[in-house]
Amino acid sequence: MYKGGKIIAGLIIFVAFLTFPFFYNMGKANAGPDLPTYASSANLQQCVEPAEYMKANHMQLLNQWRNADVRDGQSIYINSQGKSFDISLESCVECHSTQATKNTVGVNNPALKTSDQFCVSCHNYASVEPTCWSCHSGPEGATK
Amino acid sequence: MSINRRTFLRRAGMLTALGLGGSFVINGAVEAAAEYEPSKKGLFPNAKHLAMVVDMSKFKTEDDFNRVIQSCVSIHNIPDFGKDDLKDEIKWIWSDDYEHTFSGGDNDYLTDDFKKLPFMVACNHCENPPCVKACPTGATFKRPDGIVDMDFHRCIGCRFCMGACPFGARSFNYRDPRPFIKKIDPDYPTRTPGVVEKCIFCVERLADGLMPACVEASKGGLIFGDLDDHTSEVWKIVSSKFTIRRKTELGTQPSVYYLVGGESHA
Amino acid sequence: MLEKALTGSKKYWAWIIFLLAVIAVGFMAYLRQFSYGLGLTGMSRDVSWGLYIAQFTFLVGVAASAVMLVTPYYLHDFKKFGKMVIFGEFLAVSAVIMCILFIFVDVGQPMRILNVLLYPQLHSVMFYDMCVLCGYLAINILVGWTSLAAERKGVHPPKWAHTLVYLSVPWAFSIHTVTAFLYSGLPGRHFWLTAIMAARFLASAFAAGPALLVILLLIVRKVSDFDPDPPGVGAIQSLVKIIRYAMIANVFFYICEVFTAFYSGIPDEMAAFKYVFVGLQGHHSLVPFMWTATFLAFLGIALLVLPTRRNKVLLPIALLSIFFANWIDKGVVLIIAGFVPNSFDRVTEYFPTSNEISIVLGVYAIGFLLLTILYKVAISVREEQAQ
Numbered sequence: 130m131y132k133g134g135k136i137i138a139g140l141i142i143f144v145a146f147l148t149f150p151f152f153y154n155m156g157k158a159n160a161g162p163d164l165p166t167y168a169s170s171a172n173l174q175q176c177v178e179p180a181e182y183m184k185a186n187h188m189q190l191l192n193q194w195r196n197a198d199v200r201d202g203q204s205i206y207i208n209s210q211g212k213s214f215d216i217s218l219e220s221c222v223e224c225h226s227t228q229a230t231k232n233t234v235g236v237n238n239p240a241l242k243t244s245d246q247f248c249v250s251c252h253n254y255a256s257v258e259p260t261c262w263s264c265h266s267g268p269e270g271a272t273k
Numbered sequence: 274m275s276i277n278r279r280t281f282l283r284r285a286g287m288l289t290a291l292g293l294g295g296s297f298v299i300n301g302a303v304e305a306a307a308e309y310e311p312s313k314k315g316l317f318p319n320a321k322h323l324a325m326v327v328d329m330s331k332f333k334t335e336d337d338f339n340r341v342i343q344s345c346v347s348i349h350n351i352p353d354f355g356k357d358d359l360k361d362e363i364k365w366i367w368s369d370d371y372e373h374t375f376s377g378g379d380n381d382y383l384t385d386d387f388k389k390l391p392f393m394v395a396c397n398h399c400e401n402p403p404c405v406k407a408c409p410t411g412a413t414f415k416r417p418d419g420i421v422d423m424d425f426h427r428c429i430g431c432r433f434c435m436g437a438c439p440f441g442a443r444s445f446n447y448r449d450p451r452p453f454i455k456k457i458d459p460d461y462p463t464r465t466p467g468v469v470e471k472c473i474f475c476v477e478r479l480a481d482g483l484m485p486a487c488v489e490a491s492k493g494g495l496i497f498g499d500l501d502d503h504t505s506e507v508w509k510i511v512s513s514k515f516t517i518r519r520k521t522e523l524g525t526q527p528s529v530y531y532l533v534g535g536e537s538h539a
Numbered sequence: 540m541l542e543k544a545l546t547g548s549k550k551y552w553a554w555i556i557f558l559l560a561v562i563a564v565g566f567m568a569y570l571r572q573f574s575y576g577l578g579l580t581g582m583s584r585d586v587s588w589g590l591y592i593a594q595f596t597f598l599v600g601v602a603a604s605a606v607m608l609v610t611p612y613y614l615h616d617f618k619k620f621g622k623m624v625i626f627g628e629f630l631a632v633s634a635v636i637m638c639i640l641f642i643f644v645d646v647g648q649p650m651r652i653l654n655v656l657l658y659p660q661l662h663s664v665m666f667y668d669m670c671v672l673c674g675y676l677a678i679n680i681l682v683g684w685t686s687l688a689a690e691r692k693g694v695h696p697p698k699w700a701h702t703l704v705y706l707s708v709p710w711a712f713s714i715h716t717v718t719a720f721l722y723s724g725l726p727g728r729h730f731w732l733t734a735i736m737a738a739r740f741l742a743s744a745f746a747a748g749p750a751l752l753v754i755l756l757l758i759v760r761k762v763s764d765f766d767p768d769p770p771g772v773g774a775i776q777s778l779v780k781i782i783r784y785a786m787i788a789n790v791f792f793y794i795c796e797v798f799t800a801f802y803s804g805i806p807d808e809m810a811a812f813k814y815v816f817v818g819l820q821g822h823h824s825l826v827p828f829m830w831t832a833t834f835l836a837f838l839g840i841a842l843l844v845l846p847t848r849r850n851k852v853l854l855p856i857a858l859l860s861i862f863f864a865n866w867i868d869k870g871v872v873l874i875i876a877g878f879v880p881n882s883f884d885r886v887t888e889y890f891p892t893s894n895e896i897s898i899v900l901g902v903y904a905i906g907f908l909l910l911t912i913l914y915k916v917a918i919s920v921r922e923e924q925a926q
Contacts, residue, residue: 193307199424202416203309204480216309264425266459325837360583360887369883376884379806403726409665410654429654430577430647433665435587441882444585445647447578466576467647523726 177220178208218265276310276330311457313404314482320418321501322400323474324528326510327393338368338391345472350463352453362442365396365472366487375519393489396421396442396472397519397527404443413469418499419528420474430467439523443471447449500528540688543919544912550762551915558908560792565901568894569644577647580895585879585887590899591645592872595638597747597870598906599672599718600740602634604748605679606711607781613704619774622921623756624769628683629913631711635676639907644898646911664720671714678707683913691920716819722877730811730877733799735792740869742789749782750839750858758916765921776849779858783843784863790836793868814879814886815872819821822879822886825872831866835860 138239176183178190197203198216206214214220252259276284317323332338345351345366354361372388398421400537405415412428415421446466454463461477464470474497475485488495499503507530510516516530547555557861572579582589608627611617643649682703688697716737723730723736753775767776800808812879813819815829842848842857875889891899 135323163461195426197309198424199422200414200419201309202311202476202480204312205310216311263465264462266457266462276715306586360581360585361578362584373883373885376882377807395786406662407665407725409660409663409669410651411660412654427651427654427658428648430652431642431645431665432647433663433721435584436728436877437725439725441585445582446576446585447580447582448576453673463906465648469647520727 177206177214182209218261294478312480314480316479316482316484317418317499320499322419322528323398324419324498324500324507324511324529324530325398325474326487326496326507326516328494328496328532329390329392330532331492332391332393337400337491337494338393339395340490342366342368342486342495345485346487347456348478349461350450350451350454350457352450353455354453361447361491363446363450363470365444365470366393368392375517377520379470392531393487394440394442396474396531397440397525397529398472398474400526400528401524403437403439403525407433409433416476420476422473423470425462425464425468425470426451428468430469432469434469435481439520439525440527443469445469540684540691540916540920544584544915546919547915551911555908556913557585558904559905562908565881565898565904568901569898571894572644572898573634573649577645581889581891581893583887583889585881585885586875586889588645588874588878589889590736590861590891590895592640593870593874594902595641595645595717596639596874596898597866598638600635600865600869601714601748601751602631602675602679603711603741603744604752605631606708607703607745607749607785609711610708610754611777612755613701613815614708619666619772619777621754621786622769622772623774623778624685625683625917626683626756626759626767626914627749627752628679629747629917631677631679632683632913633906633910634748635672635679636909638672639676640902640905644902664717664724667681668721669712670716671717675707675710677901678710680921682707687917687920690924710740714888715744722873722904728877729807730873730879731867737787739792739796742785742792743865743869745790746782746787747862749778749785749870750862750865753782754777754782754855754862755848755857755910755914759918761920765918767926779843779854781839781847782858783862786836786840786843786864789842789865810880810884811876815876819880820824820886822888824888824890825876828867828871831873833866835864835867839864847879 132187178186183190195215197206204216204217208214311318313398321467349365351479353361354363365404368391370388371390371392372383374392374394398419400419402413402415402421404413405421405449410427411429412424412425412426413421415433430445432445435445445463446468451457451463457463473489475483478485483489484498485495490498496506496510498507500508500511502508510532511530514532516532518527518530521527574923580589580591607628608620608624612620612624635746643652646652655666660666682700685700687694689700719737719740722731723733725731756775760766760768797812800812810819815825818826839857839860842860843851847853848857878887878889880886
């Protein structure tokens with residue numbers, strides 16, 4: 130290989146840079162949200178859709194809700210079991226907030242982290258920042 | 274086998290395109306069966322042409338104007354940047370005098386009283402809205418009930434709609450509004466810098482069975498209804514009394530009518 | 540071929556470093572604007588488009604002007620332009636990229652800009668503008684690079700490049716027409732609501748663009764061993780003819796506009812013209828700009844009509860006059876005066892802020908950097924060929 134030594138050395142350095150985040154975090158205590166505890170709780174009420182579906186698709190659902198409410202004027206959602214929900218962030222906040230009275234699972238539950246923004250626990254871990262709160266008011270005080 | 278660089282790149286490109294294209298198809302297929310319906314509390318579920326009549330005879334004191342403006346400002350989290358920052362001003366409904374609201378008349382013999390007569394001004398929710406025509410993303414769009422609505426999520430802030438609007442009804446968020454909102458109403462979002470906003474005929478209140486806030490606060494000064502419904506008060510006024518609209522020669526067909534004939538006015 | 544841009548004289552590198560410095564300042568200014576919002580500019584509720592869109596409007600014209608070289612050379616076998624066409628195409632590439640950057644810095648939510656393609660609105664002129672601009676960029680980059688590479692290898696360019704060239708001719712007209720339609724279709728802005736807006740745009744583009752190109756070619760002649768217009772060929776003088784008639788047409792169209800506005804006497808028609816030539820309601824910030832442009836326009840035409848056009852000193856002066864006359868008209872006055880008076884017959888003036896000007900200069904520097912790199916490649920290839 131022409132200039133093979135330099136190329137191989139460069140490749141090794143490049144791969145090292147690329148995989149640095151993984152090496153840096155190896156062995157650190159960053160277990161993430163402890164979802165099994167949540168799922169096995171006896172007092173679990175159902176979210177808008179079943180938990181498995183929400184875990185995988187909540188962002189897509191929120192996008193569909195947004196288009197349906199803002200653009201099509203349809204403000205009621207009928208879920209796969211026929212139950213009706215008001216399309217609003219309040220429908221989420223009712224349960225997924227530590228201040229909520231409907232919250233029967235208890236503060237221990239890591240999915241409902243003590244913070245002023247309830248989505249924080251999973252989103253911090255996944256490092257995906259939701260931009261909703263730059264416009265929409267947070268959980269405290271909203272009735273819509 | 275040996276292939277040359279060009280063939281390799283061509284094949285790699287095709288595979289990538291196939292992969293990307295395929296991923297769209299696969300992702301699109303994952304969607305739960307979803308059903309939506311409009312709220313049952315909606316005030317005008319079958320409206321075709323929502324419109325407003327402004328009865329200026331009911332706007333006599335400064336309080337009449339301020340009450341109406343404040344009702345909109347408070348529930349929609351409209352910021353107040355103060356007199357020193359007029360260029361970033363955001364207003365959905367406000368008042369301006371006759372001479373400027375109905376500009377182009379240039380009647381020199383009109384008395385100053387008439388010229389300075391204040392009028393309520395907001396988005397006209399035109400039947401032929403040039404702003405909707407201009408918007409490249411559909412962030413502003415015309416609903417079936419006639420309201421020209423805003424989708425703040427989709428707006429890219431190009432401000433083409435502001436150039437297109439002949440009535441100066443639209444405002445842009447040139448800076449973060451949150452520090453300048455007197456009291457944030459949590460039931461309605463604030464907006465981020467970088468999107469355009471305007472009066473939306475209170476679509477969120479209509480969905481909850483309430484009249485627009487300005488109409489409620491106006492004590493009869495603003496009349497709201499469906500012009501397609503011949504039993505509505507707006508239709509009765511518009512079809513029998515003398516009303517004027519702004520800049521009708523432009524063909525946008527504004528839906529805000531100013532009642533000037535018939536009753537005793539100002 | 541890109542490696543040719545990595546070798547150069549001390550002056551070349553000094554120029555590159557200078558451009559990079561201007562870009563860095565512009566970039567920092569943009570970061571400030573990105574975090575605060577467009578309130579850092581001089582734009583307002585009444586004047587919602589300012590310097591950024593004005594530069595975009597002007598530069599689309601410069602980009603379209605490549606067609607004034609392509610059409611004679613490719614469609615009419617006008618061999619004189621042979622050595623210059625590549626420089627026109629590369630100027631077009633650089634201009635279009637500046638256009639795209641000016642749109643990007645002007646938009647309130649740049650991260651959402653793909654919404655225009657994700658949710659296309661077929662009734663919106665701006666949607667078509669995005670499409671034709673990106674298409675024109677692709678065409679010029681492909682055609683320019685491929686023909687240069689083919690020339691370097693001493694072969695004919697591939698057939699598809701030739702087809703793209705034919706496509707680029709109507710496409711060039713279309714990019715500037717669509718941009719003009721952004722303005723001439725808005726019912727509430729009487730300064731823009733005129734049928735000859737597209738014709739005016741094209742005329743000024745075909746004067747300003749080639750004028751800039753000739754100046755750049757004169758610079759190329761000075762800084763390199765390559766002469767795009769060897770003695771006896773007369774390519775530059777042919778281009779000067781085009782510039783001359785395009786500018787005369789442009790000025791004529793403007794006079795037509797002024798006539799209609801003032802002879803009809805309709806207040807809405809006259810208002811903006813009054814604002815730019817004499818002031819309106821006590822506001823007159825654009826008046827000096829407009830008269831400078833007028834003077835430069837007539838000076839440029841005169842210098843190009845008289846034998847002075849062959850003079851080594853007066854020709855660049857004439858071309859600069861024409862270029863700046865058009866830059867003031869499209870890049871300063873047109874957009875801002877369109878918002879005067881506003882929908883309530885009031886005048887709100889517009890003054891760009893220093894942050895805004897830094898960003899404008901930064902984008903221009905990016906364009907010039909690209910232009911320098913592309914021109915260096917073209918010149919080096921040609922110099923190589925000459926050996």
